[in-house]
Amino acid sequence: MDHMPENWGRPRSEIYGVYNSAIHNAGPATHTQQPSITGTSVIALKYNKGVMLAADNLASYGSLARFTDQERLIKVGKETVVGISGDVSDMQYIELLLERLIIEDNYEQDGHNLRAPHIYEYLSRVMYNRRSKVDPLWNAILVAGKKDDGSPFLAYVDLLGVTYSSPSIATGFGAYLAVPLLRKIASDDGDEKKITEEQARAAIDECMKVLFYRDARSLDKYSVATVTTDGEVTIEQNVRCKDMSWRFAEHIHGYGTQKM
Amino acid sequence: MFRNSYDNDSITYSPTGRLFQVEYALEAIKQGSASVGLVSKTHAVVVALKASGENIYICADLVVIRSAEELGSYQKKIIRIDDHLGIALAGLAPDARVLSNFMRQQAMSSRMIYNRPIPISRVVSAIGDKAQRNTQTYGRRPYGVGLLVAGFDETGPHLFEFQPSGTVLEYFGAAIGARSQSARTYLERNFDQFPEASLEDLVLHGLRALRDTLAQDKELLAQNTSIGIVGLDTKFTLYDNDDVRGWLEKLGNVGSTRGRRPPEEREPEATEDAPVTDAPPPEETDTVEPIETDA
Amino acid sequence: MYSEPYIEPASAHSAGAPIEHRFNPYSDNGGTILAIAGSDFAVLAGDTRHTTGYSINSRFQPKVHALPCDPPIVVSANGFSADGDTLVRRLGQRVQWYSYAHNKAISISACARLIQTMLYGKRFFPYYVHTIIAGLDEEGRGAVYSFDPVGSYEREQCRAGGAAASLIMPFLDNQVNFKNQYDAQTGEPKAVTFLSLEETIKLVKDAFSSATERHIHVGDSLEIMIVTKEGVKVEYFPLKRD
Numbered sequence: 001m002d003h004m005p006e007n008w009g010r011p012r013s014e015i016y017g018v019y020n021s022a023i024h025n026a027g028p029a030t031h032t033q034q035p036s037i038t039g040t041s042v043i044a045l046k047y048n049k050g051v052m053l054a055a056d057n058l059a060s061y062g063s064l065a066r067f068t069d070q071e072r073l074i075k076v077g078k079e080t081v082v083g084i085s086g087d088v089s090d091m092q093y094i095e096l097l098l099e100r101l102i103i104e105d106n107y108e109q110d111g112h113n114l115r116a117p118h119i120y121e122y123l124s125r126v127m128y129n130r131r132s133k134v135d136p137l138w139n140a141i142l143v144a145g146k147k148d149d150g151s152p153f154l155a156y157v158d159l160l161g162v163t164y165s166s167p168s169i170a171t172g173f174g175a176y177l178a179v180p181l182l183r184k185i186a187s188d189d190g191d192e193k194k195i196t197e198e199q200a201r202a203a204i205d206e207c208m209k210v211l212f213y214r215d216a217r218s219l220d221k222y223s224v225a226t227v228t229t230d231g232e233v234t235i236e237q238n239v240r241c242k243d244m245s246w247r248f249a250e251h252i253h254g255y256g257t258q259k260m
Numbered sequence: 261m262f263r264n265s266y267d268n269d270s271i272t273y274s275p276t277g278r279l280f281q282v283e284y285a286l287e288a289i290k291q292g293s294a295s296v297g298l299v300s301k302t303h304a305v306v307v308a309l310k311a312s313g314e315n316i317y318i319c320a321d322l323v324v325i326r327s328a329e330e331l332g333s334y335q336k337k338i339i340r341i342d343d344h345l346g347i348a349l350a351g352l353a354p355d356a357r358v359l360s361n362f363m364r365q366q367a368m369s370s371r372m373i374y375n376r377p378i379p380i381s382r383v384v385s386a387i388g389d390k391a392q393r394n395t396q397t398y399g400r401r402p403y404g405v406g407l408l409v410a411g412f413d414e415t416g417p418h419l420f421e422f423q424p425s426g427t428v429l430e431y432f433g434a435a436i437g438a439r440s441q442s443a444r445t446y447l448e449r450n451f452d453q454f455p456e457a458s459l460e461d462l463v464l465h466g467l468r469a470l471r472d473t474l475a476q477d478k479e480l481l482a483q484n485t486s487i488g489i490v491g492l493d494t495k496f497t498l499y500d501n502d503d504v505r506g507w508l509e510k511l512g513n514v515g516s517t518r519g520r521r522p523p524e525e526r527e528p529e530a531t532e533d534a535p536v537t538d539a540p541p542p543e544e545t546d547t548v549e550p551i552e553t554d555a
Numbered sequence: 556m557y558s559e560p561y562i563e564p565a566s567a568h569s570a571g572a573p574i575e576h577r578f579n580p581y582s583d584n585g586g587t588i589l590a591i592a593g594s595d596f597a598v599l600a601g602d603t604r605h606t607t608g609y610s611i612n613s614r615f616q617p618k619v620h621a622l623p624c625d626p627p628i629v630v631s632a633n634g635f636s637a638d639g640d641t642l643v644r645r646l647g648q649r650v651q652w653y654s655y656a657h658n659k660a661i662s663i664s665a666c667a668r669l670i671q672t673m674l675y676g677k678r679f680f681p682y683y684v685h686t687i688i689a690g691l692d693e694e695g696r697g698a699v700y701s702f703d704p705v706g707s708y709e710r711e712q713c714r715a716g717g718a719a720a721s722l723i724m725p726f727l728d729n730q731v732n733f734k735n736q737y738d739a740q741t742g743e744p745k746a747v748t749f750l751s752l753e754e755t756i757k758l759v760k761d762a763f764s765s766a767t768e769r770h771i772h773v774g775d776s777l778e779i780m781i782v783t784k785e786g787v788k789v790e791y792f793p794l795k796r797d
Contacts, residue, residue, distance in 0.1 A: 108379075108381070108382060110379060110381045110382070110415070111414070111415045112379040112381075112382070112413070112414060112415065114374065114376075117375050117376075118374040118375055118376045120375070121373065121374050121375035121376075122373055122374055125372070125373055
């Protein structure tokens, strides 16, 4: 019997050599300095009966299209959808937090359910607190649902804890490519009242197509979620970009088989 | 001389399964002036009788300040917790302050973390749990105060009664404190009218119930009455002093009508079982007599 | 630690060396704010544009807030909006707790000192904001207090903060405190007098219209909070959206 506790539970020296104690005090604790596997834009806009949002199914590892069926729109509680871009492992951790949140809220069974504004506030606190520890969750998040008064709710929070809301929002590349298109129909508060579900869907599909054209970390397969002000949530999966035309590529140097 | 050896701490059962310290705490509530609460479909109301200095207990061993009434100020009986929530108390006011501070913290963190007014039932069960811990932890004392919690949330108006034992129950109408049985009698006779009552009628029902808890020669005054109102599109509002005057004018008779109701206020069925008498009301019989001997 | 902007080494890409990233816990969300105190009123105005870099995140994200107290105090913390929002929310709850603890509403001078302790409390990881509060003092006069990110503060007649502060402040010196204005006859500096509420609001609108012309992070719409003894009134004024 070895009576030295420090030797217990370690690889046996006679087989593996003497344990190198430098291993367990190798440097300071490290925090996320950069994302690794990432999801690209999430886009969303309000319309007359709720909020519609979309995110493609790609999880990239740098420029490698690593996973091509990653779902990034998450239903939270009964009538909220959260769309997450950025680091996928952090996204999965946020999913865990939200699942725990909803389960614990349901324990009470008292008729009170967390809705979009409440889930949004909770996420904002989590994101800001993590950034304040300089250990951020590397994501930009959209929260969609309905407000206490029954009108559509849409808001943004990111790894810095920065928050804002607007009738149309997009994260990542979508902020440059999709927002100008979405703002054509939903620019100011109240504009959403004039937008039908069909118009909203057409705008979302158009934006996802444009993003697939120009965002090199995107995919032509995506999910579209709607949250209505009646509290109904639908997530349509495996939607494909339609009616694409790559003819513009013929004139762009660097595409296809052109010679120098 | 009897000596009760089962009330030296709050965690030891008597052989008959009672926790005397908890029962004494319940007694402390009865020493405080009364509070009454009631709910309609849209509002929750609490009304309370403020004791003047001479009746306020200042600590657990029931030391009483016996100052001249004019020299002492009136006690704070209704406390705002949040925009949608407030409490009325009976018993040891300092204990209520500790509980109300805790409730305010809970209400604030609900707003900070979830941007949500705290659901009434949740803040009430939080203080229920807190009180229960004192009945099961050696060296601690149960709270010596009862609370009526009135609030309005997504699920409508609510009225809860909190007791030092950790019991919390929801009511349509409730009364705690000295002579509160008289108020409960009023509530029991009238509670079927509460759901549809207008806010004004609801407050007047509350004041009538409260008025029945008054001692013989006392009246509801602007100085000794507090009213708290909360409900649909109404943030918790506290009426004190001059703000109460208008309500008392609407009430009219501000003295106890117990046992000698004026004819215009007498209800048909009440006439039979409420004999007109000038005799003082019978002593309440629900006091605890710790008369167990050493086993 | 965070005062120096991180500059990526120019050689990193070409050399094929790993690109060094460091998380920067701050950003700048643009916008500008402005407060002017009058004889018996105070105004605090802010545009509603919210930006990161060259992107307009929202055209309507109000950043001037009324605190839960009476007499009212309005507050805005402009700069890094996550810090600003956090500061304002925390302040709101501190002000509410003050009223519980002291059984009276907080005075604007006490509120100013409270903000200084909150800001200085994060001296070594500051709230990256320029904070301004406006309201009435204990004598009922208009009061404006402004703060730097770590809590230095001062009561002033007027103050501009945020992205276009440097554009608006000289204009205010001239138009509110009559700096560089002289009496044509005597050559004496023009005597300082209080502006009326109407003049003040005109001045605020002019200041923001001009700042919108010259600053890309200012625009969309203007929210003006007016504090008088009657309470808080809010006025909106459209700004250019380009």
